[in-house]
Amino acid sequence: MSRWMPWLQAAPLALVLAVFLVVPMAMLVVVSFYDYDSFSLIPDFVLTNYREVFSSWVTWQTYLKTLWFAGLTWAITLLLGFWLAYFLAFVVRDPTWRMLLFVLTTVPFWTSNLIRMIAWIPFLGRNGILNNTLIGLGAIDRPLEFLLFSDFAVILAFVHLYTLFMVVPVFNTMMRIDHRLLEAARDAGAGFWQTLWCVILPLCKPGIGIGSIFVVVLVMGDFATVRLMSGGQSASVGLMISNQIGLMQYPAAAANAVVLLAMVLLLVAAMLRAIDIRKEL
Amino acid sequence: MRPDVELIGVTKRYGATVAVDGLSLLIPGGSYCCLLGPSGCGKTSTLRMIAGHESISAGDILLAGRNVTDLKPAERGTAMMFQSYALFPHLSALENIAFGPRMRGVGKAERLARAREFLRLVQLETMADRLPAQLSGGQQQRVALARALITRPKVLLLDEPLSALDPFLRGQMREELKRLQRELGITFIHVTHGQEEAMALSDLAVVMDHGRIAQAAPPREIFERPASAFVARFIGGHNVLELPQGRFAIRTDRTRLAPAAAGPDLAGPDRAGLNLAGQVTAVEYQGSAVRVVLRAADGQTAEALLPDASFHAAPVAPGEAATLGWSAQDAHALPPA
Numbered sequence: 001m002s003r004w005m006p007w008l009q010a011a012p013l014a015l016v017l018a019v020f021l022v023v024p025m026a027m028l029v030v031v032s033f034y035d036y037d038s039f040s041l042i043p044d045f046v047l048t049n050y051r052e053v054f055s056s057w058v059t060w061q062t063y064l065k066t067l068w069f070a071g072l073t074w075a076i077t078l079l080l081g082f083w084l085a086y087f088l089a090f091v092v093r094d095p096t097w098r099m100l101l102f103v104l105t106t107v108p109f110w111t112s113n114l115i116r117m118i119a120w121i122p123f124l125g126r127n128g129i130l131n132n133t134l135i136g137l138g139a140i141d142r143p144l145e146f147l148l149f150s151d152f153a154v155i156l157a158f159v160h161l162y163t164l165f166m167v168v169p170v171f172n173t174m175m176r177i178d179h180r181l182l183e184a185a186r187d188a189g190a191g192f193w194q195t196l197w198c199v200i201l202p203l204c205k206p207g208i209g210i211g212s213i214f215v216v217v218l219v220m221g222d223f224a225t226v227r228l229m230s231g232g233q234s235a236s237v238g239l240m241i242s243n244q245i246g247l248m249q250y251p252a253a254a255a256n257a258v259v260l261l262a263m264v265l266l267l268v269a270a271m272l273r274a275i276d277i278r279k280e281l
Numbered sequence: 282m283r284p285d286v287e288l289i290g291v292t293k294r295y296g297a298t299v300a301v302d303g304l305s306l307l308i309p310g311g312s313y314c315c316l317l318g319p320s321g322c323g324k325t326s327t328l329r330m331i332a333g334h335e336s337i338s339a340g341d342i343l344l345a346g347r348n349v350t351d352l353k354p355a356e357r358g359t360a361m362m363f364q365s366y367a368l369f370p371h372l373s374a375l376e377n378i379a380f381g382p383r384m385r386g387v388g389k390a391e392r393l394a395r396a397r398e399f400l401r402l403v404q405l406e407t408m409a410d411r412l413p414a415q416l417s418g419g420q421q422q423r424v425a426l427a428r429a430l431i432t433r434p435k436v437l438l439l440d441e442p443l444s445a446l447d448p449f450l451r452g453q454m455r456e457e458l459k460r461l462q463r464e465l466g467i468t469f470i471h472v473t474h475g476q477e478e479a480m481a482l483s484d485l486a487v488v489m490d491h492g493r494i495a496q497a498a499p500p501r502e503i504f505e506r507p508a509s510a511f512v513a514r515f516i517g518g519h520n521v522l523e524l525p526q527g528r529f530a531i532r533t534d535r536t537r538l539a540p541a542a543a544g545p546d547l548a549g550p551d552r553a554g555l556n557l558a559g560q561v562t563a564v565e566y567q568g569s570a571v572r573v574v575l576r577a578a579d580g581q582t583a584e585a586l587l588p589d590a591s592f593h594a595a596p597v598a599p600g601e602a603a604t605l606g607w608s609a610q611d612a613h614a615l616p617p618a
Contacts, residue, residue: 180367183334188381188432189355198383202371 032254041250049255059240059256063263066236069151069226070219070267073158077215078208080159081166085207086200088167089174090182105167108160117157117228124148124156149231157229158219165218166211173207174200209275213268220264284310284345284358284435286331286468291340293326293492300326302492303340308470308485310345310435313462315479315500316472318489319515324472325440327489331470332361332438345435355384360434364441366425368413374424375400375409381432399427402461419450426458430465437462439471443478455481476516480504488512510615520583520605521615522557528615535611536585538573539604540597556606557583561597573597575605 032049035042053059084105092098108116123129124147131143146152177200185195223238237260244253286308293301301323308314316324329335331342333354341350349357360381368377375396376383382392400406403423413421422442429437442458443451459482462469473479479486480500487497488511495515496508507513510521513530520531559577571592574584583605597603 178367180363180365181369184361184363184367184369184428185380185384187332187334187354187361188428189384190380191384194384198380199369 028254028257031251032258034251034254036249036251038248049251050259052252053255053259062235062237062240063259065234066220066238066260069154069158069222069236070216072155073162073219074212074215076155076159077163077166078212080163081170081211082204082208084163084167085171085174085204088171089177102171105164109164113161114224114228116160117225120153120157120160120229121148124153149229149233151230151234153229154226154234157225158222161225162215162218165214166208169207169210169214170204171207173204177203205275206277209271209277212271216267216271217264220260220267284468285343286310286314286436286470287343288327288331289341289343291327291330291342292338293323293330293335294338299492301330304492304494306487306494306497308468310468311466312484313459313469313482314471314485314487315483316470316487316489317476317479317515318474318495320474322489323492324474324489326492328361328438328440328470328472331436332359333357334361355432358435359438360429360432360436361438362425362429362440362442365445366413366421368421368424368428370413373410373412374405374416374420377413377424378427378431380428395431396427399431400424402430403427403457418446419454422446422454426461430461434467436468436470439469441472441474443473443475451478458482480516488515490515506613507615513613513615518586522581522583524612528617529612530615531583531607531612533572533584533586534570536583536605536607538575538585538587538592538595538597539606540595540601555609555612556604557581558602558604559583561599561601561603564597564599573603575603 031041033045033047035044035046035048088098088102088105092101121128125131126143126145126148128148130147131140134140135143181199181203182195185199190198221238223236223242226234226236226239227242237256241253241256241260244250244256288304288306291301291304292299304323304327316327318324326335330337333349333352337350341348343349344358349359354361369380372380375393378399379392379396382395383389387395397406397409400409403426405420405423405427408416408420408424411420413424416424422445426442439458443454446454455478458469458471469482471478471482483500485497486500486503488495488503490511496503496512498508503512504516504518507516507519507530510528510530513519513521518533520533520536522529522531557575557577559575561573562576562582563572563574565572565574566589569589571587571589572584573587573592574582576582585605
């Protein structure tokens with residue numbers, strides 16, 4: 001009895017993971033080796049799906065574009081998130097104000113992603129609020145075209161959607177920094193930037209690591225934002241998979257999903273190597 | 282110019298409350314000064330103002346004749362050792378010590394060599410690569426001390442450096458602080474709420490109360506001639522009594538005891554004002570001494586610290602009547618309340 005007890009106790013979670021994670025993944029991998037035609041899946045073991053992924057220049061471009069979206073979004077959310085967290089943790093002194101402002105940063109999350117994206121459209125459109133205002137002010141004489149249905153709009157939406165995922169973990173690590181450390185640094189002759197670089201940044205690394213994983217994983221897997229904000233002019237791997245599913249090309253979509261998963265896992269592994277996040281768990 | 286520290290009318294206000302109230306003090310260069318007082322007396326604010334971590338509401342601070350009131354901490358020639366040490370948790374002991382030179386742009390090889398030298402000074406050579414979390418409280422303290430000393434300050438400021446240590450380590454560190462101060466010959470300003478610590482360490486003890494100096498003098502003078510009832514009570518070892526002739530501080534170890542039955546040698550008519558009759562309320566054995574607490578009829582309490590031999594020669598028990606007495610030269614007159 002006692003010998004089986006630990007297994008029994010672990011069983012419920014193991015079962016849940018098996019049914020909802022392991023089996024779907026296994027199916028994904030199996031299907032990625034199937035053959036298909038316009039009407040049906042053909043159970044088989046062929047490498048054509050992967051061959052198509054790696055031999056098509058368009059697919060390569062799509063992967064690169066997705067990486068570029070992820071990289072740029074990561075850089076901007078990191079910059080914004082770090083300073084927002086810095087402001088909340090070190091500039092705002094009053095705990096009530098700090099909590100209030102912190103809750104304020106989470107307010108956008110009370111509406112759905114889709115609504116927050118759609119809200120940009122009347123603002124950024126050709127005859128949108130921003131263009132009309134700028135024309136009204138005489139700053140421009142033709143509407144700015146790049147504002148909507150462009151890579152700019154995609155990045156803007158990503159930053160808007162995901163900056164909070166950076167702010168929260170970084171803020172969390174910053175709040176744990178003893179303020180006397182900053183005084184000790186000042187006492188030893190450190191200026192503002194030196195304190196930032198030699199004390200605050202190293203101590204925030206776990207938070208930055210967690211935030212980076214959130215942002216990169218979310219952007220890499222996205223398809224709705226890219227479709228909506230680029231107006232169909234940009235592609236991401238997620239969007240490509242979604243389109244393939246729409247065309248009933250399940251094996252091709254599965255192969256792309258496996259490649260994307262491997263890529264994301266590699267990225268996360270690289271980040272975990274660079275930053276020890278265990279202190280935060 | 283001797284590196285004296287001079288405070289002139291230094292005041293610190295937080296809104297409407299005055300934490301430090303027009304403090305003036307001269308700390309001679311190369312001395313060990315203890316700022317002593319109950320919590321909230323302004324001693325830590327004073328230290329932080331000298332360090333430059335707290336702005337000064339009014340007054341001036343001079344260091345070696347130079348007005349440092351508006352200078353940054355690192356430009357003053359002071360270094361601070363923080364309460365609970367404030368070591369950088371992500372840096373090794375050696376890197377913590379090398380932090381000051383690193384901020385001042387000293388090259389890596391040179392600053393690590395210098396840090397090693399200071400690690401040796403505090404006898405922690407073998408702990409160079411440990412992180413603060415891997416060091417004991419006493420070792421962390423030594424690292425903090427070395428980190429403060431490496432900037433070669435003229436004045437070292439210590440904020441309750443011993444309060445986090447257990448009593449055994451505290452004694453050891455106390456000796457070490459005194460040794461370092463003697464060897465380096467720099468001024469130490471040490472904030473503490475422990476009178477014993479101040480007595481053991483200081484050349485100049487400054488007793489503070491409500492943001493003002495209650496008495497600033499060598500510890501022996503403070504103990505033998507406390508300036509006020511507050512000082513006498515705070516440093517301990519004194520009975521503060523209202524007697525017919527006025528208010529007096531009488532050292533408990535100079536106070537003698539006679540059981541009520543033992544006759545007139547403490548209670549004679551010629552000894553008016555040199556005794557206190559009452560009832561014993563507590564007897565505490567302390568090893569080499571015995572502490573006897575007595576409550577007089579008028580409600581005043583006083584105690585006698587008796588050598589164990591003399592107590593056991595004529596013991597008293599709680600509840601018995603007894604008389605405390607002292608000689609005239611041991612009664613130190615205090616200003617009236």
